[in-house]
Amino acid sequence: MLxxxxxxxxxxxxxxxxxxxxxxxxxxxxxxxxxDVLTTHKYEIDDDNLDKNSIVIRxxxxxxxxxxxxxxxxxxxxxxxxxxxxxxxxxxxxCGNEGLFEVVKVGAGVSKFKAGDWCIPTKVxxxxxxxxxxxxxxxxxxxxxxxxxxxxxxxxxxVNQGATISVNPLTAYLMLTHYVKLEPGKDWxxxxxxxxxVGRYASQIGALLGINSISVVRDRPNFEExxxxxxxxxxxxxxxxxxxxxxxxxxxxVKKWTKATGGEIKLALNCVGGKSSAGVAxxxxxxxxxxxxGGMSMQPVTLPTSLHIFKNITSAGFWVTQLLKSDLxxxxxxxxxxxxxxxxxxxxxxxxxxxxxxxxxxxxACYIHAVDSSKQGKQLVVYQ
Ligand SMILES: NC(=O)c1ccc[n+]([C@@H]2O[C@H](COP(=O)([O-])OP(=O)(O)OC[C@H]3O[C@@H](n4cnc5c(N)ncnc54)[C@H](OP(=O)(O)O)[C@@H]3O)[C@@H](O)[C@H]2O)c1
Numbered sequence: 001m002l003x004x005x006x007x008x009x010x011x012x013x014x015x016x017x018x019x020x021x022x023x024x025x026x027x028x029x030x031x032x033x034x035x036d037v038l039t040t041h042k043y044e045i046d047d048d049n050l051d052k053n054s055i056v057i058r059x060x061x062x063x064x065x066x067x068x069x070x071x072x073x074x075x076x077x078x079x080x081x082x083x084x085x086x087x088x089x090x091x092x093x094x095c096g097n098e099g100l101f102e103v104v105k106v107g108a109g110v111s112k113f114k115a116g117d118w119c120i121p122t123k124v125x126x127x128x129x130x131x132x133x134x135x136x137x138x139x140x141x142x143x144x145x146x147x148x149x150x151x152x153x154x155x156x157x158x159v160n161q162g163a164t165i166s167v168n169p170l171t172a173y174l175m176l177t178h179y180v181k182l183e184p185g186k187d188w189x190x191x192x193x194x195x196x197x198v199g200r201y202a203s204q205i206g207a208l209l210g211i212n213s214i215s216v217v218r219d220r221p222n223f224e225e226x227x228x229x230x231x232x233x234x235x236x237x238x239x240x241x242x243x244x245x246x247x248x249x250x251x252x253x254v255k256k257w258t259k260a261t262g263g264e265i266k267l268a269l270n271c272v273g274g275k276s277s278a279g280v281a282x283x284x285x286x287x288x289x290x291x292x293x294g295g296m297s298m299q300p301v302t303l304p305t306s307l308h309i310f311k312n313i314t315s316a317g318f319w320v321t322q323l324l325k326s327d328l329x330x331x332x333x334x335x336x337x338x339x340x341x342x343x344x345x346x347x348x349x350x351x352x353x354x355x356x357x358x359x360x361x362x363x364x365a366c367y368i369h370a371v372d373s374s375k376q377g378k379q380l381v382v383y384q
Pocket of ligand 1: 197320321
């Protein structure tokens, strides 16, 4: 179906071909550190001879997520297939899972999209670190472009919002809504990593749903000011330090908060592990659930035996990729809610550092720089 996507032609062949799009993709044939294994592969897309259900899209922006780096290293359970579809000499995979695209051209049988529409990949492992792609219309989900938003009297989605919508906001929303019934105005959830992107989405979404939250963050010199901002700008009801989370003396203070609303802490979100996970689990009411979705401290999840036996606390894992793999409808419903909150400016996106790519530059070099800068915060490659 995608046969009209070919390796770059020689210059003698090129002058016979008109209207071909020269695309760049960041690929790897072997796993390893990104700087050692990523290369730019150039190929052409014949947009004059599209199959019936094909669309040609151009990338507007795509982020560097920790899971993208882990995939390149070969240590992530979900992996893209390596193929020679783009004309590489050896089977290669295109990097990247999230991204925002604009439709450039559609095949004769496509009714779902028209040129100018915005879209995001339906599934993971699409390979989003590329300038253009030729794919079937089923591989993309439509999201509103600025004109669509304006027509509905809404604010436009930003490139950052569209390009980063599939992982972190969906993770936060689904963890809060899919497992435990939390009663608005009364019940609570507690989370560590309260300053992470997922944590900030969770506290904001909690506030939008009327759910109280306790965000645990690492201590810092300007903690009071930091905590105030996490509350006013990101909806956290209370912000506490890891030291307070681990202190038995602090327990009665938390009990006072929950007593005041007449609710319980029924859910704990854990992305840290180690003793931080024991601290958040201890604050759960009997029969509460701790969902582990990350392991930032690199320590195993710790859950005191007594909490299992005497409070019937359950510990489970959460992986957005697995949950949504076979439930497109849940993904579409969740996306629709997040988009509505973005368009009505009720939800703030997590900011990214922008890396601008111009077509005459080398795409792999641009992403290697973005990967190197990832420790300074989330990186987004924006295409001109
Ligand atoms: N399972 C899933 O479906 C799923 C989906 C999305 C994300 N994730 C995972 O969720 C985690 C958070 O992702 P993100 O993109 O939101 O992260 P992020 O924005 O990069 O934030 C990372 C957070 O981790 C905290 N942190 C780092 N090392 C720590 C340590 N040793 N002890 C305590 N806290 C520590 C940082 O605290 P400071 O603010 O103090 O620096 C920061 O708040 C990652 O592990 C990611 O892979 C999983």
